Amino acid sequence: MKILYLSQHFPPEIGAAQARAYDMSMNLVEEGCDVTVVTAFPNHVSSKKLFQTSKHLGLNVIRSYVVQDTKKSTLRRMLNYVSFMTTSIIAGLFAKKPDVVFATTPQLFVGLSGYVLSKLKRAKFVIEVRDLWVDFAEVLNQINNKKLLTMARKLEWFLFKQADHIVVVTHGYKRYLVEKGISESKIDVITNGVNPSEMGLLVPEEGMKIRSEYGLEDQFLILYAGNMGIAQGLQTVLEAAYKLKGVSSITFVLIGEGAEKDRLQKYKKEQDLHNVMILDSRAKQELNGFYAAADLCLVILKNHPLFDITIPSKLFDCLAMNKPILLGIGGESKEIVKSLNAGLFFEPENAESLANVVLEATSNPDIMEQLEKDVRSKMLLKYNRQELSRNLARLLESTQDRVKGWSQ
Incomplete structure (x- = not known):
């Protein structure tokens, strides 16, 4: 054909x-x-x-x-x-x-x-x-x-x-x-x-190298890697970071490009958010070290019924990396993560909800321990x-x- x-x-x-x-x-x-x-x-x-x-x-x-x-x-x-x-x-x-x-x-x-x-x-x-x-x-x-x-x-x-x-x-x-x-x-x-051949197992040493390079050795690291457009609603992340400024052990790392990136960088500077890093886009292979370093992978969209029937591709990337998800979307995306016991959830476009979930995860290690660690093979059965x-x-x-x- x-x-x-x-x-x-x-x-x-x-x-x-x-x-x-x-x-x-x-x-x-x-x-x-x-x-x-x-x-x-x-x-x-x-x-x-x-x-x-x-x-x-x-x-x-x-x-x-x-x-x-x-x-x-x-x-x-x-x-x-x-x-x-x-x-x-x-x-x-x-x-x-x-x-x-x-x-x-x-x-x-x-x-x-x-x-x-x-x-x-x-x-x-x-x-x-x-x-x-x-x-x-x-x-x-x-x-x-x-x-x-x-x-x-x-x-x-x-x-x-x-x-x-x-x-x-x-x-x-x-x-x-x-x-x-x-x-x-x-x-x-x-x-x-995801293509199984492209999403290899993470190397802990690569994660340690990233943490050392960026001074994140003792941080609870939340990673977002993807488009920084209007649909993603990443302003919510920075607002949550502002609420968490007094907690020195939490860092948000945002990697990517998009129409909202300049505005996000401006807000970060204005609010003096030392707990936020905004980095330029990386190729998939270069992201492996960041995934290895991350405690949670953030998947987020704005709050609208249309987004409840949307499944961002980065959700599968994170699951393929066996990383717990921090999800700010409802609908099908939430059903997938729930079925795999693979993440934590916050209300879309609700900075307080996001901040509270992050605080709970950092202050109660048992919550992170209860999340399924081997979701890759289960996810690949369907995706x-x-x-x-x-x-x-x-x-x-x-x-x-x-x-x-x-x-x-």
Whole structure:
């Protein structure tokens, strides 16, 4: 089966979207699929090329030009989205004819690119919905223009209607789309997960090295590693740190990039939060030492019903590291952590709740001892990305077979 896989984000960029696209496309190759990925040049690289082709372990990769996203300008971000839509369509024309065009969102213009290429290539169109982009944009006030919201919803609905199949990453997303009128039979859930080969066992010495390097030898260390965007609500973490300023044995370490990072650094400076460290993004391998050093791994989103049906990919990363979770999300994420007895919980966007849970964990060692220490193997029974890729390959194959049946 020949697959044209569209994802604006792809390594060497760092992030959840990039990791999923890489792992899934490489695993599809291992399943015997002929995969061509159409992606953008890395956002941090100012490329003067329009296109670039390469091959990596059997995976064909075509990179296309995009206007760089500064993360600070809405206009710049829209130009980034639209430029990739335009150049990815052109790049896709030069790829061999696929059986299926698989477009992963957000953003929606990747879906539109996939739809156009599926028509031009006379292939089936499958769209992957990794988050409810339009709904989140409205909730987070990223789009407050009603006309733009209406147009975005029309585009979203058009893509859902035109897709031969829809892949979502949580059961809550499937229920949400079914409630909106999409046929249940048209939607399959393929969750996020981890590649077992990439998430090795932690080396205690690496954790000790990190603690020594940053002067954290005697600290109860709470680690957040991921996107610092609006959706994460990391202001709550800093507010909790402010409440804990008088406790000298607790440190929050935040690692990553995002639209909120500058504001968080400013608040840290203004409030003189010596119990908070904000560090630049690291590659997955470089994070191992921080995971080894951490007592708790923080997974957090803002307080809204939409986030109760969202499962951040970093949750699986932390579980794969056998690290207890400090969770500020309800819904499916909370159900997963509870079922594994793998973490502690605080109310989303409630700094006092977060501070109280941290204090309880540090003052009562038995609480930490009661948490399951071997959750990795249990988690991989359901969230192994190799098996998830096999499910995706079967789904895409069945989509192609159904089309053959309809065309006869």
